[in-house]
Amino acid sequence: MKDGLAEVADLDARDPLAPFRDEFRLRDGLIYVDGNSLGALPKATAARLAATVTEEWGEGLITSWLGANWVGAPQRIGNKIAALLGAKAGEVIAADSTSVNIFKAVTAAASLRPDRSVILSETTNFPTDVYMMQGIEAFSGGRLKSVTVDPDAVLDRLGADVAVLLLTQVHYKSGLIRDMAEVTRRAHERGVLVVWDLSHSAGAIEVDLNGANADFAVGCGYKFLNGGPGAPAFLFAAERHHDAMPVLSGWFGHASPFTFEEDYRAAAGVTRFLCGTPPVLGLAALECGVDLMARADMRELRKKSVRLGQLFIERMTARCGEFGFALVSPADPELRGSQISYAHPHGYEMVQALKERDVIGDFRAPDVLRFGLTPLYLRYADVVEAVERLRDICVTRAWDKPEYRVRAAVT
């Protein structure tokens, strides 16, 4: 039945990242393949949050803004994230949500191209990216226009009217990786600035923002960075764009927030892209996740991610080949982020049935089963076992159970 298991055990035994699994709180028996939606809990986080709450807030009270350096957290954590992404210290802050940071980055980039009107993206981009563009268009009073085209048509659409291109590096549904350096180069040739959404990249694949000559980027703290539910997001602005004026010009982006000046003066550097008071508790949890990620070798991480993906596909072919799954992710591992997605007409019901068998993945409409492969805490044996449990569902047609046939309002 389970052929090749000796080789799999060997892969786990020789995995240089294997010790990281013990840094996470993960129940025995659970196979968590949804780290691309919400990363698992690092064991260090609970103690860190308890200290932040009880000691820093409870004891230090207001003095902890300086005493515990809460005030420096957005930059300090930003610098740690920068190191993961090929950016320099001083180019990244941790703040707000990804959506809000998209607004900041796109409006800042657009302000650097005042003679151009189009904000371009692809039709299948993660919805909030496009929604934010549509809000920007509506508010701009005709100056800016949100345009989406088919993924294949993006590069051809880079005309002289395009101010900003907003793209996600790793596609949320398929896992397809965009070539950041090449797309950025071609955009720059046409005078277009690029905002990269790294939500499914940061902590998942090797990213080299400055190597790609990137302009702006944003990304999510609660996926592969394991920063916790609704963790603060991050924003990257290349040093050469640090004179761009922020639209969300709040007091924490001011050059001197605590002298209470009447007029906005933007802080130097990426700090100007802060807005309101930093979310201290969320930042504390995020820092634990980032610190853990910082200890991992990103090259090893990527290597393992690719192997996990290959193993997953091999096992799916061998064990579930007859059940009509269609690979949605690119077959070429070079083109694929740290996830594997399959389409199946009973995808929704299967994801529910998997949950009952303690395999947590997720579903994306209309028919996609998405399996996040997080090399920091997933074992090769987990991948094998996940496919076995899926096979069991297919063999027994577990998806025919009536409780799986009613779709929840929220999927």
Added chain:
Amino acid sequence: MKDGLAEVADLDARDPLAPFRDEFRLRDGLIYVDGNSLGALPKATAARLAATVTEEWGEGLITSWLGANWVGAPQRIGNKIAALLGAKAGEVIAADSTSVNIFKAVTAAASLRPDRSVILSETTNFPTDVYMMQGIEAFSGGRLKSVTVDPDAVLDRLGADVAVLLLTQVHYKSGLIRDMAEVTRRAHERGVLVVWDLSHSAGAIEVDLNGANADFAVGCGYKFLNGGPGAPAFLFAAERHHDAMPVLSGWFGHASPFTFEEDYRAAAGVTRFLCGTPPVLGLAALECGVDLMARADMRELRKKSVRLGQLFIERMTARCGEFGFALVSPADPELRGSQISYAHPHGYEMVQALKERDVIGDFRAPDVLRFGLTPLYLRYADVVEAVERLRDICVTRAWDKPEYRVRAAVT
């Protein structure tokens, strides 16, 4: 020396809010008069956060979005805040920072007055309010203009060109209360919509948003609501304005966020003013503070706040009258929020010296000592003792100590 202490002990003994103090973690000896900058830690918060982290995130992982109803937290907590502010359920959400919510509320209000161009505020408003207006002006491409006038000139400036008036109900420095109902009435007479910043009102004074026919409001979770450092803020939109289109049109404000539609469709009600993924950890802490506040009778709270303020002023007159303090707050308690501010040329040094004597207040440039009086955990005896320690500083001229003469970069 300390005359009238028996009466003070009696006030504490008969204080119906006295039991609340024990709900907070507050060190013996500490007199914390900075709850208007960062509220104290409710004892319940540490356990709640530990459960949110370890059980909901650690055990429930992604399933807690529904299983622990993370997804409903912004509205659930919003409804609890609504009850404190004279708003209806469904009119308030907890989300983002106050600054970001100012952006949302002001742009939404402006969109309802497309034929008017001025966003008006007062020169002495809390800086981030005005900074956000300036960002809105810069981005609007000439459509909107940020105008500030002297506080006394605001009502006269309400001309036919004014779209939105942004005012803070309780002034951050002086504690002066604006008459929300009267200002709103006069603004509406001139066709102006009003956005109220309730950062120093919520949990501090009685607020009646719908009684005042308010349009929009925002406020802070980390002051009198005791939601923790950088807690999520809140936004109120009167039901009649629920068709206004949000500029920050993120996926959590979408009518159906989890079906991943390509175009933005605003959710019904105040939910459309959500933007990105809710900050679950910050919301959990905020809810503990709000739950505690919800148990207090706001009328009793206000009554005690007024008495604490009167006592503070009486003691200052009696014990520090000769040292040249000038009352910055209104002498009339009806016009004053839950704080007392004095100006003194050595204000900065005094605030530092008070800290060494375990009295934590704060300083606002150029010369204001600000004492937040939080009726939920401050005792009348604390007020008396705070003034005694200040007197000691004045008598011994403790502010002449060289370490107080160097101003920190952040004050």
